[in-house]
Amino acid sequence: MNNNELDRLLKQASQPEPPAGLTRNLPGRVTARLRHGSSSQSLEMPFRRHAWVWGLATACVILGAFVVGFWRGQQSAFDPGQLADARRYLHETQALFPNQVKAIIFDKNGPHLVLSEKPDVGASLPVFMTVSNAQTAESIITYSGQQINIHGEPYDVLLNGNNEVFLVGKTRVWSKNSRSGWGKTEITAHSMAL
Amino acid sequence: MTDEQSLIRASQQGDHAAFECLVREHQRMILSLAYRMTGSWSDAEDLAQESFIQAFRQLDRFRGEARFSSWLYRITVNHCLNWRKRAIRESEIHEEWSQEAAAESPRADYSQQVQEALLKLKPKQRAAIVLTTYEGRNHAEAARLMGCSETTVSWHLFMARAKLKTLLAPLHNPGDAHE
Numbered sequence: 001m002n003n004n005e006l007d008r009l010l011k012q013a014s015q016p017e018p019p020a021g022l023t024r025n026l027p028g029r030v031t032a033r034l035r036h037g038s039s040s041q042s043l044e045m046p047f048r049r050h051a052w053v054w055g056l057a058t059a060c061v062i063l064g065a066f067v068v069g070f071w072r073g074q075q076s077a078f079d080p081g082q083l084a085d086a087r088r089y090l091h092e093t094q095a096l097f098p099n100q101v102k103a104i105i106f107d108k109n110g111p112h113l114v115l116s117e118k119p120d121v122g123a124s125l126p127v128f129m130t131v132s133n134a135q136t137a138e139s140i141i142t143y144s145g146q147q148i149n150i151h152g153e154p155y156d157v158l159l160n161g162n163n164e165v166f167l168v169g170k171t172r173v174w175s176k177n178s179r180s181g182w183g184k185t186e187i188t189a190h191s192m193a194l
Numbered sequence: 195m196t197d198e199q200s201l202i203r204a205s206q207q208g209d210h211a212a213f214e215c216l217v218r219e220h221q222r223m224i225l226s227l228a229y230r231m232t233g234s235w236s237d238a239e240d241l242a243q244e245s246f247i248q249a250f251r252q253l254d255r256f257r258g259e260a261r262f263s264s265w266l267y268r269i270t271v272n273h274c275l276n277w278r279k280r281a282i283r284e285s286e287i288h289e290e291w292s293q294e295a296a297a298e299s300p301r302a303d304y305s306q307q308v309q310e311a312l313l314k315l316k317p318k319q320r321a322a323i324v325l326t327t328y329e330g331r332n333h334a335e336a337a338r339l340m341g342c343s344e345t346t347v348s349w350h351l352f353m354a355r356a357k358l359k360t361l362l363a364p365l366h367n368p369g370d371a372h373e
Binding site: 005010013029035 | 210211213214215217218221222225226229230235238239242243246247250304305307308309323327328355358359362363365366
């Protein structure tokens with residue numbers, strides 16, 4: 001077989017048509033990955049899947065360690081040690097889910113991470129809060145500008161220039177100096193800014 | 195300014211919709227190359243996605259000295275040559291084809307045997323064959339796309355042809371055009 005015969009033989013091998021939908025969907029898939037900041041979803045999927053599992057496992061360990069220490073001090077008044085723990089915990093969680101952490105909530109069922117689907121949570125000052133009444137007690141780490149739920153109602157968490165926390169809802173507002181209308185609900189809120 | 199230049203300019207400014215148009219325009223060329231290099235549409239799609247994403251991220255480096263399609267093509271060739279799953283997939287495809295060959299038409303079987311022979315080449319030898327024989331590039335263009343010298347391309351082609359002649363000898367019937 002000479003080179004020309006080989007080339008002819010190679011060219012006669014037709015390429016099959018791509019599966020239906022491949023060329024229709026590829027452009028959208030590429031831009032979807034660009035929007036989500038994924039660099040190598042398919043080629044590195046096994047690694048990414050493991051990284052995700054390890055990330056979650058690490059987060060659970062951190063959450064577990066934190067919640068034990070946290071609930072141990074739950075009965076006592078708020079103290080600077082809790083704030084330091086909260087800072088450390090937030091720092092570690094942020095490292096795992098950069099720009100995705102909207103809030104970390106500790107209640108009687110344990111810790112809950114509230115994450116944004118995309119890394120679009122802007123940089124703002126973190127806030128540490130406790131909310132309790134006769135039936136429930138929650139501790140919340142969140143950011144100024146985020147929204148949290150207190151007894152089923154949404155409140156915007158805001159920090160003013162003096163690092164004072166305000167909770168602004170549709171029907172009532174909470175601040176250190178404005179606690180009327182909250183009944184037996186006890187709230188403490190502190191800026192975690194250094 | 196051509197439509198493509200407008201789309202490139204918009205994409206360089208982060209316009210995903212514009213880039214989607216560029217992907218739509220060039221995807222067949224990229225998928226075809228990736229298929230020839232992998233023998234699998236699934237892997238070809240993976241490689242095409244990776245190539246387009248890298249292209250988008252490097253668009254600020256595209257100055258228009260070369261054609262956009264050539265620039266994109268070179269990125270894809272590099273991805274194909276560095277394809278990490280290649281060895282695993284090649285053995286899987288070989289096995290799949292062995293099992294499916296009997297059920298396929300003679301024509302498909304012929305094409306599969308050729309593709310299977312291509313997959314037995316070293317990646318750079320395969321790239322040299324795909325670029326010159328299937329894509330019609332001359333040695334100088336293939337050298338630019340592969341990032342090597344023309345002499346190196348010629349050497350890869352020489353080695354690839356020698357191996358293919360052996361692998362495809364059973365398909366060769368002088369005078370039979372297979373058409």
